[in-house]
Amino acid sequence: MKRLATLVVSVLFLGVLAGCGATPKEGPDGAAGAASGAMGADGTALGRSGGYGSNLDDPNGPGRMGRGEMGRVIHFDFNSAMLTAEAEQILAYNARNLAKTSGRIQIEGHCDERGTREYNLALGQQRAEAAARFLVSQGIPANRIKTVSYGKERPVVKGHDEMSWSQNRRAEINSQ
Amino acid sequence: MTCNLKPTILALFLFPCDSTPQPGVVEIIDAVRKVPHWNNRGLSTPKGGVGIVMRCVGRWFVSRFFNKVTMTWVGLLSLWLCVISHPALGALRIDITKGGLQPMPIALSDLVDLSPSGSVLGQNAWGHKLNEVITADLERSGLFKPLDPKSFIQSPAELWQQGPNFRDWRLIGAEAVVSGAVHEKDGKLIADFFLHDVFQGSLVGKGKRFTAPLRDWRHVAHRIADEIYTRLTGESGYFTSRIAFVASNGDMKWMALMDQDGANRVDLTHDRSLVLTPRFAPTGEQLFYLSYETGQPRIYRWELYTGKRTIQGDYPGLNSAPAWSPDGQRMALTLSKDGNPEVYLRDLRSGDLRRLTENNAIDTSPSFSPDGSQIVFNSDRAGSPQIYVMDANGGNARRLTFEGSYNAAPAWSPRGDLIAYVSGGGGHFRIAVIDPSGQNGRTLTDSWMDESPTWSPNGRVILFSRQTGSQTKLYTIDLTGHNERLVKLEDNINGSDPSWSPLIK
Structure with a gap:
């Protein structure tokens, strides 16, 4: 049941994200933001959310939290672990919420499907650690945070184009 | 079961004896394959070991001979005993360092199925299966062009019993020809094979015998394919992997x-x-x-x-x-x-x-x-x-x-x-x-x-x-x-x- 609730929250969140495509702030970057808007407009956003939902069913996946207005997912440029301005805003928002709790935080780093498996594992690790360092800079104790890289093994969107890849290059902040 | 003298004479003619006695006709390879077995607790240890056993084949041959086993193929092997003093490596060789080379036309005849007493059975059930795997291995390497068996003039049985009629194999364009036989004994598969250089009219290397449990028959085929690859390219093979x-x-x-x-x-x-x-x-x-x-x-x-x-x-x-x-x-x-x-x-x-x-x-x-x-x-x-x-x-x-x-x-x-x-x-x-x-x-x-x-x-x-x-x-x-x-x-x-x-x- 808890998982179902998480799924519903995620779907709602993605719906919000897609619907607000016109707001530059919402998208991970310009192109993807525009893409989200387009997806929302033709009603396929739910299909993509469905893909997201099936990922949540993964027995290996840690418990997710659904955090309403602003997400717990940040996105990256190709082959980069640098935090974008949007990513920092999302992380700062998460840090404010996490500061009110004391549970453990797991940050997952992910990549798109291009490039080699081992390099992507390393890149996913760097993405997770970039997010972790930012949370620590916002006052979250480092010993609450664990990082894990899935490389290119756990895409959110299974397409083979830039629209899908931009969604898959990400870090997810999960708290327990 | 008839004792066929003709091949003996033919073989003598094809493979003149060297005066130096040689210990082995065939290298005997104990080709037990280690197989990881999966069960619920993990992989279990298979029975038997792995190893190459190269015995003094003379003893094997003598025991066979005096057991009055038919001489159809044993006789042939005995004559090839003389041949190994001419390890005819050299003439036939693929240079595999070049790209896009012409693959070597090779005649891979079905191995002949033998009864436990050594007589030729009519159908080559094992022999055909082994040959399919050998053929696939060599073809996939890109270095060999296995010729269509339909074009073969000599039948597998004739090839095994009488030795290669090299003129027939030249006629269809084969540069190498493989002959062999296989039989079952005590739940094991025993396969013998010989590789011939068609233009030189000679053996390439020794005959070899592989013995393995029946379930490892593919392993035997890969071993034979590796032997052929190694003898014709000068490099070790990779099919048994x-x-x-x-x-x-x-x-x-x-x-x-x-x-x-x-x-x-x-x-x-x-x-x-x-x-x-x-x-x-x-x-x-x-x-x-x-x-x-x-x-x-x-x-x-x-x-x-x-x-x-x-x-x-x-x-x-x-x-x-x-x-x-x-x-x-x-x-x-x-x-x-x-x-x-x-x-x-x-x-x-x-x-x-x-x-x-x-x-x-x-x-x-x-x-x-x-x-x-x-x-x-x-x-x-x-x-x-x-x-x-x-x-x-x-x-x-x-x-x-x-x-x-x-x-x-x-x-x-x-x-x-x-x-x-x-x-x-x-x-x-x-x-x-x-x-x-x-x-x-x-x-x-x-x-x-x-x-x-x-x-x-x-x-x-x-x-x-x-x-x-x-x-x-x-x-x-x-x-x-x-x-x-x-x-x-x-x-x-x-x-x-x-x-x-x-x-x-």
């Missing part, structure tokens, strides 16, 4: 082993954890691999014939990219415990760890040179992933690749002469090779997403995975860039992360 890989079907992913031709698949992992990058030990009896069974990527060692599994360290963050040192004593790996993915060296006995790289960039995918003195790896210390070589203790890193914006996943050839890697550019990722000196880089494949190159045991062929849309399949290609082939997987599953074993005897 296995591939470890990550199999997938829909959302299911698991680790599996199979023969190099895709047969005999054994599924190794049964839980639903993500598993990645299996790596064969230099002995072929253990694997390193990555598993997320604790929720974190950790390296495990799996002993294939005992089923024993041990975690190889539990360092915070990323543990990945395990690579065996050629002596099997050390592992190079990637750890992020010091804040950034770096290459380390771990002593497998003591667990001692030594850091080999130190910079703010990603360093990963280490692979040892065959002499163990150097490690090739990839690093984006210069801004994009490129291939570097360093000493095995970490010093003297130097950059090998300067072309392309994404060069990664290097694999050092077991011959030492080349490094295979993934070369990315223009949205494509291809398999490429380069000299360890950084010279003569060239791209071998052209597709959208090729990765995970791994070498055949003889360093002539590269196995890799190719993603096309949502499908990922395994392919091989010669280091010359010719002869790209799909490896057919049983049940049409997907395969990735291949690791090619050493030769399995």
Whole structure:
């Protein structure tokens, strides 16, 4: 049941994200933001959310939290672990919420499907650690945070184009 | 059962005796194949051992002879005893260093099925099955062109009983011809084969006998194919080898082993954890691999014939990219415990760890040179992933690749002469090779997403995975860039992360 609730929250969140495509702030970057808007407009956003939902069913996946207005997912440029301005805003928002709790935080780093498996594992690790360092800079104790890289093994969107890849290059902040 | 004298005379004529007595007619190879058996608790130890037994064949022959076994083929073997003093290696040879060469026309006749007493049975059930595997192996190598058996003038039985009528084989354009026989005894398959040089009208090497449990019949066929390959190319073969890989079907992913031709698949992992990058030990009896069974990527060692599994360290963050040192004593790996993915060296006995790289960039995918003195790896210390070589203790890193914006996943050839890697550019990722000196880089494949190159045991062929849309399949290609082939997987599953074993005897 808890998982179902998480799924519903995620779907709602993605719906919000897609619907607000016109707001530059919402998208991970310009192109993807525009893409989200387009997806929302033709009603396929739910299909993509469905893909997201099936990922949540993964027995290996840690418990997710659904955090309403602003997400717990940040996105990256190709082959980069640098935090974008949007990513920092999302992380700062998460840090404010996490500061009110004391549970453990797991940050997952992910990549798109291009490039080699081992390099992507390393890149996913760097993405997770970039997010972790930012949370620590916002006052979250480092010993609450664990990082894990899935490389290119756990895409959110299974397409083979830039629209899908931009969604898959990400870090997810999960708290327990 | 008739005692056929004619072939004896013919054989005498074809293979004049040398005065020097030789001990062996046929090398006897005990070809018991170790098979990892999967059960619920893990892999169990198979019965029997592995090993090459080269006995004094004279004794074998004498006992056979005086047991009054029919002389149809035993007689032939006895005469070939004289022949091995002419190890006719030399005339017939494929130069496999050239690319795009004309494959050698070879006549692979079905082995003849014999009764336990040695008489020729009418139907070649085993012989045909063995020959199918031998033919497929040699054809896939791209170095041989097996001729259509329909064109053969001499029947398998005639070929075995009378020796090759070389004029007939010349007529159909064969440069080499293989004759053989197979029989069952005490639940074992016993296969004898001979390789002939058609133009010289002589044997190439000795006859050889392989003995194996019936269930290992494919193993026997691969051994024969390796013999033929070795005698005609001068290099060791690679058909008696296995591939470890990550199999997938829909959302299911698991680790599996199979023969190099895709047969005999054994599924190794049964839980639903993500598993990645299996790596064969230099002995072929253990694997390193990555598993997320604790929720974190950790390296495990799996002993294939005992089923024993041990975690190889539990360092915070990323543990990945395990690579065996050629002596099997050390592992190079990637750890992020010091804040950034770096290459380390771990002593497998003591667990001692030594850091080999130190910079703010990603360093990963280490692979040892065959002499163990150097490690090739990839690093984006210069801004994009490129291939570097360093000493095995970490010093003297130097950059090998300067072309392309994404060069990664290097694999050092077991011959030492080349490094295979993934070369990315223009949205494509291809398999490429380069000299360890950084010279003569060239791209071998052209597709959208090729990765995970791994070498055949003889360093002539590269196995890799190719993603096309949502499908990922395994392919091989010669280091010359010719002869790209799909490896057919049983049940049409997907395969990735291949690791090619050493030769399995």
